[in-house]
Amino acid sequence: MQPRNMSMSGVVDLAAVKAAQEAKSKAEQARAEQARTGGGGAVPPSSLVIDVGEADFESAVLQRSAEVPVVIDFWAEWCEPCKQLSPLLERLAAEYSGRFVLAKIDVDANQMLMQQFGVQGIPAVFAVVAGQALPLFQGAAPEEQIRGTLDQLIQVAEERFGLTGIAVDPEAEGQAPVEEDEAPAGPYDALLEAAVQALDAGDLDGAVQAYKNVLSDDPGNTEAKLGLGQAQLLQRVQGLDPQQVRKDAAEKPADVPAQIAAADLDLVGGHVEDAFGRLVETVGRTAGEDRDAARVRLLELFEVVGADDPRVTTARTALARVLF
Numbered sequence: 001m002q003p004r005n006m007s008m009s010g011v012v013d014l015a016a017v018k019a020a021q022e023a024k025s026k027a028e029q030a031r032a033e034q035a036r037t038g039g040g041g042a043v044p045p046s047s048l049v050i051d052v053g054e055a056d057f058e059s060a061v062l063q064r065s066a067e068v069p070v071v072i073d074f075w076a077e078w079c080e081p082c083k084q085l086s087p088l089l090e091r092l093a094a095e096y097s098g099r100f101v102l103a104k105i106d107v108d109a110n111q112m113l114m115q116q117f118g119v120q121g122i123p124a125v126f127a128v129v130a131g132q133a134l135p136l137f138q139g140a141a142p143e144e145q146i147r148g149t150l151d152q153l154i155q156v157a158e159e160r161f162g163l164t165g166i167a168v169d170p171e172a173e174g175q176a177p178v179e180e181d182e183a184p185a186g187p188y189d190a191l192l193e194a195a196v197q198a199l200d201a202g203d204l205d206g207a208v209q210a211y212k213n214v215l216s217d218d219p220g221n222t223e224a225k226l227g228l229g230q231a232q233l234l235q236r237v238q239g240l241d242p243q244q245v246r247k248d249a250a251e252k253p254a255d256v257p258a259q260i261a262a263a264d265l266d267l268v269g270g271h272v273e274d275a276f277g278r279l280v281e282t283v284g285r286t287a288g289e290d291r292d293a294a295r296v297r298l299l300e301l302f303e304v305v306g307a308d309d310p311r312v313t314t315a316r317t318a319l320a321r322v323l324f
Contacts, residue, residue, distance in 0.1 A: 042169035048093045052103040054110050061103050065128040066313040068165050069100040069157045071136070071150070074114060074124040076107050081140040082123045088143060089125070092150065099154050099165040100127075127153050130161045131317030160323060161316055162299060188214045188221060195227055204238065207231040229304045236261075237268050249278075256282060256290040260297045267301055275301055276315035284322035295319070 052060045052072075061070050073089050075082035086104065093102040107114045107122055117126055117133060125136045136149050157163040195210035211228035214221050242265055248255065249262035259282045266275035279298040283291050298319060302312045 042167035043098070045094055045168055047101070047166075048098065048168065049090050049102045049104065052105050054112055057113060061128050062131050063313075064101060065131055066163075066316060068098065068163055069153055070128045071100050071102050071153070072117075072126040072128065073102060073104045074107050074117070074119050074122050074126070075104060076122055079122050085123045085125075085140040088146065092146065096150065096154075098168040100150065101166075129153070129157050129163065130320040131313075132320030132323075160295070160299075161320065162302070188218060188224070192223055192227070195224075195231075199227070199231060199234075204231050204235045208235065226303060226306075229300060233264060233268065233301075233304055237264050240265065254285065256286060256294055260294060263297065263301065267304065272305055272309075272311050273315075276311065276318070280315060280318045280322060283319060295323075 050060060061072065064070055071089065071093075073082075073086055075086050089102050093100065105113055107119065117124075121138060123140060124138045127134045127136055134153075136153070137146070141149075154165075191210055191214050195207045195214075198204075198206035198210055208228060208231045211224045211231060214224040215228065218224070240261065245258070245261045245265055248258040252258050259278055263275040263278045266272075266278060276298065279294050279301070282294040283298065286294060298315070302315070305312055
């Protein structure tokens with residue numbers, strides 16, 4: 001997805017915004033429809049458990065971890081405890097139905113990966129969330145303990161990184177993908193169009209209210225949530241003195257509100273990496289409520305740019321490093 005161009009005057013690349021919003025909305029609709037009917041646009045159950053080696057680790061694990069937690073099972077054919085743990089993990093991967101993906105790594109064939117993770121003995125279980133490796137447990141732990149660990153992992157992935165998993169279709173094995181029909185006009189199209197027109201005219205208050213009107217009846221409306229985030233961002237930077245904001249941010253690196261304001265200006269000015277980097281650094285150097293405020297604003301800016309933007313993926317990985 002191309003970055004969305006924004007300015008203090010409210011001039012927005014509305015075509016790009018609308019295309020991105022529609023793409024994300026269709027993805028969420030496909031997931032909701034799959035959950036309702038058991039079909040349409042979801043991955044087959046076989047995608048939840050994969051064998052991974054050094055050659056495909058980056059694509060199968062690191063890149064995948066930007067959308068779903070990846071649990072890694074280090075095992076070997078000669079390892080008796082592995083023969084107890086691996087089937088249990090595979091069963092839980094199916095049961096959790098897309099909340100995590102299980103990657104199985106044979107240590108005999110992938111010594112480099114074993115060394116990189118610092119594995120001292122097997123079975124050993126790690127997780128990768130937004131590109132960051134986390135040790136989970138070692139040995140054939142009791143099922144109740146494993147479930148608790150997985151639940152905590154999923155909660156952290158969702159609350160801190162917005163990773164809600166992938167949709168799974170039990171009937172998808174071996175089926176060819178089915179093209180989706182053009183979606184009919186939704187009940188809020190007129191209100192959404194009014195919001196876009198208000199943004200185009202620089203009427204930020206009107207745009208915010210129009211998006212809120214949609215969300216009051218339909219809290220899950222993706223286009224309204226994205227549009228509201230953009231309009232509120234533009235509202236926040238209205239009236240700011242950019243020179244003073246940047247001066248304050250440079251002179252007061254520990255001042256979280258100053259860094260947040262500067263990050264907003266960075267994003268509005270099209271400096272996406274600068275905005276993300278500033279807030280990641282702020283999260284890394286703070287604690288408590290200050291850290292949480294910077295983290296929450298960073299997640300909000302992720303939504304403004306779009307989860308499928310590679311710069312968001314990179315920043316999520318950086319955020320994971322400073323959080324863990």
